[in-house]
Amino acid sequence: MQSEESLIRRAQQRDQVALTQLYEENFDKIYRYICIKIGDRTEAEDMTQQVFLNAIQSISSYKSKGMPFSSWLYRIAHNQVVDHLRKKSKRITVPLDETIPFQGDDPRRVVEQKLAIEAIAAAAMGLTRAQQEVISLRFAGELSVAECARTMGKSEGAIKALQHIAIVALRKALGREV
Amino acid sequence: MSKARKFDDILNECIERMLKREPIETCLAAFPEHAAELEPLLRTAMATRKAADIQPRAEFRQRAAHEFQAAVRNLKPRRSSSLRWQLRLVTVISVVVIVLMAGTGTVAAATNSLPDQPLYGVKLFTENVRVALTPSAVGKAELYAQFTDTRVSEIIKMADEGKVAEVEKATERMNSNLTAITRLTQSAGDTGTAGGTPPVLSSASAAAEAPPSTPTTMPVPTPTTISVPTPTTMSVPTPTIILVPTPAPITATAAAPNVTTPQALPKPVVPPPSVPTPVPGVPTQAPSFAQKVTPVPAPTPEKATSVNATRLAGTQKAENTAKNNEKPDLQTTVSQQAQKNTQDLEEALKRVPDNVKPSLQKAIDVAGKGYEEALKNMDKKR
Numbered sequence: 001m002q003s004e005e006s007l008i009r010r011a012q013q014r015d016q017v018a019l020t021q022l023y024e025e026n027f028d029k030i031y032r033y034i035c036i037k038i039g040d041r042t043e044a045e046d047m048t049q050q051v052f053l054n055a056i057q058s059i060s061s062y063k064s065k066g067m068p069f070s071s072w073l074y075r076i077a078h079n080q081v082v083d084h085l086r087k088k089s090k091r092i093t094v095p096l097d098e099t100i101p102f103q104g105d106d107p108r109r110v111v112e113q114k115l116a117i118e119a120i121a122a123a124a125m126g127l128t129r130a131q132q133e134v135i136s137l138r139f140a141g142e143l144s145v146a147e148c149a150r151t152m153g154k155s156e157g158a159i160k161a162l163q164h165i166a167i168v169a170l171r172k173a174l175g176r177e178v
Numbered sequence: 179m180s181k182a183r184k185f186d187d188i189l190n191e192c193i194e195r196m197l198k199r200e201p202i203e204t205c206l207a208a209f210p211e212h213a214a215e216l217e218p219l220l221r222t223a224m225a226t227r228k229a230a231d232i233q234p235r236a237e238f239r240q241r242a243a244h245e246f247q248a249a250v251r252n253l254k255p256r257r258s259s260s261l262r263w264q265l266r267l268v269t270v271i272s273v274v275v276i277v278l279m280a281g282t283g284t285v286a287a288a289t290n291s292l293p294d295q296p297l298y299g300v301k302l303f304t305e306n307v308r309v310a311l312t313p314s315a316v317g318k319a320e321l322y323a324q325f326t327d328t329r330v331s332e333i334i335k336m337a338d339e340g341k342v343a344e345v346e347k348a349t350e351r352m353n354s355n356l357t358a359i360t361r362l363t364q365s366a367g368d369t370g371t372a373g374g375t376p377p378v379l380s381s382a383s384a385a386a387e388a389p390p391s392t393p394t395t396m397p398v399p400t401p402t403t404i405s406v407p408t409p410t411t412m413s414v415p416t417p418t419i420i421l422v423p424t425p426a427p428i429t430a431t432a433a434a435p436n437v438t439t440p441q442a443l444p445k446p447v448v449p450p451p452s453v454p455t456p457v458p459g460v461p462t463q464a465p466s467f468a469q470k471v472t473p474v475p476a477p478t479p480e481k482a483t484s485v486n487a488t489r490l491a492g493t494q495k496a497e498n499t500a501k502n503n504e505k506p507d508l509q510t511t512v513s514q515q516a517q518k519n520t521q522d523l524e525e526a527l528k529r530v531p532d533n534v535k536p537s538l539q540k541a542i543d544v545a546g547k548g549y550e551e552a553l554k555n556m557d558k559k560r
Contacts, residue, residue: 014253023246028234036230045238052242053249116229139223140230142197145190160186163193164219171222 004069012060019059023052026070030077032140037081037132039121041114047084051077071151074141078133123173131166134159188212193223293332293344302351316508319362323512326355330519330545337530337538345534349541356548359512360555509556516549 010018030051035044054076062072124132133152137143145163149156192205202220206213234242288300305325312318329352336344506514523542530538 014250016247016250019250020247023243027239027242031234032230032232035232036226041232041235045234045242048234049242049245052246056246056249056253113229113232116225117232120226120229135226138193139197139226144194157183157186160190161182164186164189167189167219167222167226170226171218174222174225 005064008059008062008064008069012062019056022069026073027052029070029141030073033074033136034077034081035117036120036124036140037136038084039118041117043084047077047080051080054080067150068143068147070141070143071147074137074143074151119174120170123170126173127166127169130154130162131169134162135166135170138163185212185215189216189219192216192220196220196224197227292335293348294336294341315362319359320508320511322355322358322362323508323515326352326359326545326548327515327519329355330523330541333538333541334522334526337526337534337541340531340534342534342537345537345541349537349544352541353544353548356545356552359552360548363508363552363556509553512549512552512556516545516553519545520549 007018007021011022027048031044031048034047034051035041038044038047051073055073062069124135127135130152134148137148137151138145143151145156145159148154148159152159154162188209192202192209195205196202202217202224205220206217209216284297284300285304288297288304291297291301305321309318309321312321329348332348333345333352336348520542523538523545527535527538527542
C-alpha cells in the first residue's frame with residue numbers, strides 16, 4: 001500500500017511513468033468490470049478508455065482514505081456504466097461487435113465468450129444494484145471481500161451475504177444452465 | 179455464528195480458492211456436509227468468472243495505450259504545493275494593491291471633476307462618505323460649508339461654459355449644502371454639551387457653551403436663607419426652573435453670593451425630574467448647557483456680555499480659547515465664504531453668456547439666502 005501511495009503521489013505530480021504504471025496495473029480489470037456490466041465488448045473498450053482519460057484529469061483531487069486506488073477507478077467506471085445504460089435506454093442501438101469481427105483471436109472462443117458475457121450481463125440485470133456490483137467487483141475486478149467492502153462502504157459480512165444471494169439469483173436467471 | 183453466516187463464509191472460502199484456479203472438487207471435498215448446496219453455486223460462480231475472464235483486444239489495447247500516453251504528455255506539469263501557495267499569495271496581494279491604487283486614483287481624480295464629467299458621481303459619493311464618517315454635528319456643518327464652496331466653484335465653471343442645466347443642478351446641491359449647515363448648527367446648539375466635547379460654533383457661543391466656572395452648583399433659595407445665584411445661572415433662566423413671578427433681571431453687579439434676602443425671591447417651582455428638589459444647604463447640580471440654551475431667547479447685549487464674561491472664566495474658558503486660536507470657528511468660516519462666494523458669483527454674472535445669466539442670478543439669490551439663514555441661525559446661538 002505504501003508503494004501504491006508513493007506511486008499515486010508521483011502520478012498526482014503528473015509523473016508520466018507513475019501514471020503509466022497505474023494504467024497498466026488497472027486497465028484489464030476495469031475493462032472486464034465494464035464488460036460484465038454492459039455485456040458489450042466494443043462499448044466497453046470506449047468506456048474503459050474514457051475512464052482512464054477522466055482519471056488523469058482528476059487524479060490531483062484523489063484522496064486515498066485507506067481504499068485501494070482501483071476503488072476510485074471502479075467508481076469512475078461505475079458512474080460511466082450508469083450514464084451509458086441511461087442513455088442506451090433512450091435509443092435503439094446495434095452493438096458494433098456484431099458487425100465487426102474480432103481479429104487475432106480464435107473465432108469460436110470469441111463467440112462463446114461473447115455469448116457467455118451477454119448471458120451473464122443479461123442475467124445480472126435481474127439483480128439488485130448492490131448484488132450486481134459485488135459480482136462485477138469480485139469476478140471481473142478480482143477484488144477481495146475486504147476490498148469490496150471498503151469500495152462499497154459495507155461490512156465484509158454484508159458483502160459475503162450479498163455474494164451468496166447474487167450467485168443464487170444469477171443461477172436462477174441463467175436457468176440452471178450452469 | 180448463525181448457520182447462514184457460516185455458509186456465507188464457506189461459500190466465500192470456496193470462491194477464493196476457485197479464483198486461485200483451484201478445482202471445485204477440492205472445495206467440495208473440504209466441506210462434504212455442504213457439498214450438495216455448494217456445488218451449483220460454485221459452478222455458477224465459475225461460469226461467471228470464465229465469462230469475465232476476457233482480455234482486451236490487442237488493437238484496442240495498443241490504441242488505448244497510445245491515446246493515454248498522448249493525454250499524459252498533454253498534461254502540464256504541476257507546480258509544487260509551496261510554489262502554488264506563493265503564487266496565490268502574490269496574486270492576492272497584487273489584486274489588493276491594484277484595487278487600492280485604482281480606488282485611490284479614482285477618488286483623487288474625482289476630486290477635481292465637474293458636474294458634466296463621468297467621475298462627478300464619485301466625487302459626490304466621496305463627500306457623502308466623509309459626512310457619514312464625521313461624528314459631530316459641527317464637523318458635518320464644516321464639511322457642508324466646504325462643499326458649498328466647491329459647489330460655487332462648479333457653478334461658476336459651468337456658467338462660464340454656458341451649461342445652464344449644470345448650473346441649475348449645482349445650485350440645487352449648493353442649496354442642499356446650505357440647508358444642511360443651518361440644520362446642523364441648530365442641532366449642534368440643541369445638543370451642545372449634552373455629551374462629549376462641546377462643539378465650537380463661534381467664539382461667543384463657545385464661551386456661552388462653557389459650563390460656569392463658579393458655581394458648579396446652584397445655590398438654592400430657602401424661605402429663611404437664600405443663596406443668591408451667580409449672574410450666570412440667574413441671568414440665563416433654565417427651562418426647567420420656573421420662577422413665579424419672574425424676578426427682576428439680575429445683572430453682574432447685582433450678583434453677590436450668600437446674601438440673605440428672605441423676601442427678595444419667590445419660592446421656585448421645580449418640576450421633576452429635570453432638577454432635583456432643592457435641599458437647604460445641599461448644592462444642586464447646575465443645569466446643562468442644552469437645558470440652558472435651547473429655549474432661551476437671545477439675551478440682551480448687556481446680559482450676553484455679562485454672561486460671557488462669567489462663563490469664560492476658569493479652565494474650560496482657557497481650553498475653548500485655545501481651541502479657537504487653533505482653528506477659525508464655523509461662523510467665521512461661513513461668513514467669510516458667504517462674502518467671497520457671493521462676490522465671485524456676482525463677478526461671474528458679468529462675464530457669462532446671456533443664456534446662463536438667469537440661472538446664475540438664481541444661484542446668487544440662493545447662496546445669499548442660504549448663507550443668511552445659516553449665519554442667522556448661528557447668531558442665535560450666541
